[in-house]
Amino acid sequence: MSSPPSASSLFSLPPGARRATLATERGEFAALEAVPAGEARGTVLLLPGYTGSKDEFIPLLRPMLEAGYRAVAVDGRGQDETPGPDDERAYAPEALVADVLAQARTLATPLHLLGHSMGGHVARAAVLTDQRPFRSLTLMSSGPAEVGEARRMQLKLLIDVLATMTMRQVWEAMQKLKPAAAAAVTGTDAELLRQRWLRNNPTQLRVAGARLLTEPDRTDELAALTRMPVHLLYGNRDDAWAPDLLAETARRLGAHETVVADAEHSPNLQQPQATAAALIAFWESLWR
Numbered sequence: 001m002s003s004p005p006s007a008s009s010l011f012s013l014p015p016g017a018r019r020a021t022l023a024t025e026r027g028e029f030a031a032l033e034a035v036p037a038g039e040a041r042g043t044v045l046l047l048p049g050y051t052g053s054k055d056e057f058i059p060l061l062r063p064m065l066e067a068g069y070r071a072v073a074v075d076g077r078g079q080d081e082t083p084g085p086d087d088e089r090a091y092a093p094e095a096l097v098a099d100v101l102a103q104a105r106t107l108a109t110p111l112h113l114l115g116h117s118m119g120g121h122v123a124r125a126a127v128l129t130d131q132r133p134f135r136s137l138t139l140m141s142s143g144p145a146e147v148g149e150a151r152r153m154q155l156k157l158l159i160d161v162l163a164t165m166t167m168r169q170v171w172e173a174m175q176k177l178k179p180a181a182a183a184a185v186t187g188t189d190a191e192l193l194r195q196r197w198l199r200n201n202p203t204q205l206r207v208a209g210a211r212l213l214t215e216p217d218r219t220d221e222l223a224a225l226t227r228m229p230v231h232l233l234y235g236n237r238d239d240a241w242a243p244d245l246l247a248e249t250a251r252r253l254g255a256h257e258t259v260v261a262d263a264e265h266s267p268n269l270q271q272p273q274a275t276a277a278a279l280i281a282f283w284e285s286l287w288r
Contacts, residue, residue: 014062024102030081046073049117053080059272078204091207104133143241145217235263
């Protein structure tokens with residue numbers, strides 16, 4: 001992995017972590033790479049969710065490093081700092097799966113794969129396509145099928161406005177719709193979030209949003225992979241998929257389950273220490 005010019009971030013990278021470019025046969029992906037000082041106990045590939053980015057995993061990097069794990073977080077095609085075309089076919093499920101499998105081949109080691117929200121759907125599809133590159137699968141705040149009703153309404157509205165408004169106009173409208181959330185982030189952080197939003201490809205957002213409205217339930221297919229350790233981690237106040245539904249999904253999978261207290265849809269940001277501890281404990285259990 002090569003190092004691009006330095007870039008500012010919403011969060012500070014811990015020692016041992018850097019911004020990088022992951023070069024694959026399917027192109028280059030903007031990434032964060034964190035490498036422990038000694039021999040790594042494993043490598044983790046982290047996939048962000050819808051409208052998210054690799055930077056949302058930064059709060060997890062220090063504890064992963066301290067536990068001896070190498071972590072590589074990527075922006076998907078058309079997300080944040082990874083460019084993407086305006087062709088909708090580039091964001092079809094099979095294309096995103098091919099990207100993840102190419103990333104896995106580049107990293108060339110059995111990986112602990114983690115996907116947040118929509119990234120969990122992509123991770124699940126990658127494992128169902130070819131489980132050989134992966135040591136385990138963690139679904140973070142990622143439900144069995146389409147999102148819940150409250151998020152469905154938001155997604156439909158976003159998809160509609162993306163067809164008629166610029167990314168800048170959509171950002172300004174979102175700040176007015178959620179003034180309390182917008183006021184909570186100020187100064188440099190607010191500008192970084194705005195710039196991140198503007199870098200997203202609107203075609204990717206439309207296609208991915210539509211997929212979140214129609215994602216099929218593949219839980220039984222995943223459960224049939226009896227040799228794939230699966231971990232379902234979510235906040236006790238998740239508002240994209242009901243916690244009761246996530247608990248039922250964990251039961252259907254026979255998965256290791258972690259419910260993070262005082263967390264909503266992004267436990268990696270809202271409770272990073274507890275989230276990292278649960279992730280590391282799961283991976284360590286596979287050593288034993």
